[in-house]
C-alpha cells in the first residue's frame with residue numbers, strides 16, 4: 001500500500017531536513033549507550049494517556065486517602081537507579097499533539113501530522129517498531145490497553161494508516177506482528193461486525209493465537225500468543241468497573257492484563273517490547289471528570305506495581321513510565337480563606353462513585369428529565385448537590401440549548417459538569433482538549449539514563465532500536 005522508509009534512512013533524513021537539534025540529541029544519546037555495559041533484553045513502556053503533569057500530585061493525595069499509601073510512580077522517583085525527565089510532545093503540524101501522532105513519534109521515529117499513524121507528512125508509510133523488531137530479532141511484541149486495542153496509542157507501535165479512525169484496517173496489521181494483544185475493541189476482529197465480513201479472529205486463531213473474550217478466560221489462558229478483547233468498544237472506566245459487579249466479573253483490570261502479557265514475555269530469553277496503556281485517563285480529562293481520572297490513574301499505578309514486582313528479578317528489563325501529552329491540565333485550586341479549605345475539598349473526590357460517562361449515559365435514558373431529576377442523578381453518583389442555576393444550565397445544555405459560557409472549551413455538558421464539581425472539590429480545568437505541556441517520564445533498569453532530561457518524543461524510537469534492534 002505504501003513504500004516503507006527504512007529506520008536508518010530516517011535518521012539521516014532528520015539531519016538533512018535541518019532538524020539539527022533533534023538529530024544531534026539522538027547521536028549524543030547513542031554515544032552514551034555505546035559505552036554502557038547494561039544489556040537490555042526487554043522494555044516495558046507504560047503510558048498514562050493524556051496525563052497532565054499535575055495528575056502525579058493529585059493521584060498521590062488520592063491514593064493516600066483511598067489506599068492509605070502513596071503511588072508507586074511517586075515512589076519510583078525516589079528509588080536508587082531511577083531517572084527522571086520531561087517529554088517534549090509536539091507533533092509535525094501542531095504544538096498540541098493527538099495520540100496518533102504522539103505514538104507514531106515513539107513507534108516510527110518521526111513526527112507526523114495529528115490524526116496519522118506512521119504515515120509521514122509526505123504521505124509515505126513508515127514501518128512501525130513492532131515490524132522492525134520482529135523482522136530483525138524475532139522480538140516478542142505486546143500491546144495492552146484499556147481502549148480498543150486498535151486505538152491510536154497501541155496502533156502507533158504496530159501499524160501504518162493515514163487516519164487513526166481506520167481501526168478496521170489497523171487490526172489485520174497486528175497478525176503475526178504482535179504476540180499479545182489485550183484490551184477492548186472486539187468489533188474490529190469479528191466477521192459479523194467488520195465491514196469486509198472477514199473472520200479476522202479466526203485468522204488469528206489459525207496463526208496460533210488463543211482467543212479470549214472475558215476475564216476468566218484471561219486468567220485461565222495458557223497460550224503464548226493471545227488476542228483478548230473484552231468489550232466491543234473501550235473498556236469501562238475503573239471507577240465504574242469497581243462499582244458494577246457484572247463489569248468486574250467480565251472485564252479484567254489493567255494490572256491483570258499487564259501481568260498476563262509480561263509474565264509470558266519474561267519466560268525464556270527472547271527480546272521483547274511491551275506497551276501498557278492506561279488509555280482512559282485521557283478520556284476522563286476530556287470529560288473533566290476528576291473522580292474517573294484519578295480512578296484510572298490508580299488502576300495504572302496498580303499495573304505499574306505488577307510490572308515492578310515481576311521485573312524485580314530481571315535486571316535486563318527496562319521499565320519506562322510516561323504519558324503522550326497533557327489534557328485539560330486539572331489542578332487543585334486554593335479554596336477558602338488562605339486556602340485552608342483545599343485539602344478537605346479535595347477529599348470529597350473520594351465520594352464520587354461513577355464516571356461522568358456513566359452519568360451522561362444514564363441521563364440519556366431518562367424520559368422527560370427535569371433539572372430536579374438531574375440534580376438527583378448527580379447527587380447519587382458524585383455526592384454533591386447542584387444549585388438551582390447550575391442544574392438549570394446543565395439541563396439546558398444537555399437538551400441542546402445554549403447557556404452563557406465565556407470559555408468556549410467548556411461550553412458543553414462535560415465542561416459545565418466539571419466546573420460545577422470544581423465548585424465543591426476545588427479542581428479546575430483549562431479546557432476539554434489536549435495541551436502542549438511536557439509530560440513526566442521516569443525510567444528504571446538498564447540504560448534508564450536514555451530517558452532522563454528533556455526527551456524528544458521522536459527520539460524514543462531510536463532508543464528502542466539501539467536497545468532491542
Ligand SMILES: [Zn+2]
Pocket residue numbers: 050099282283286327434
Ligand atoms: Zn485525547
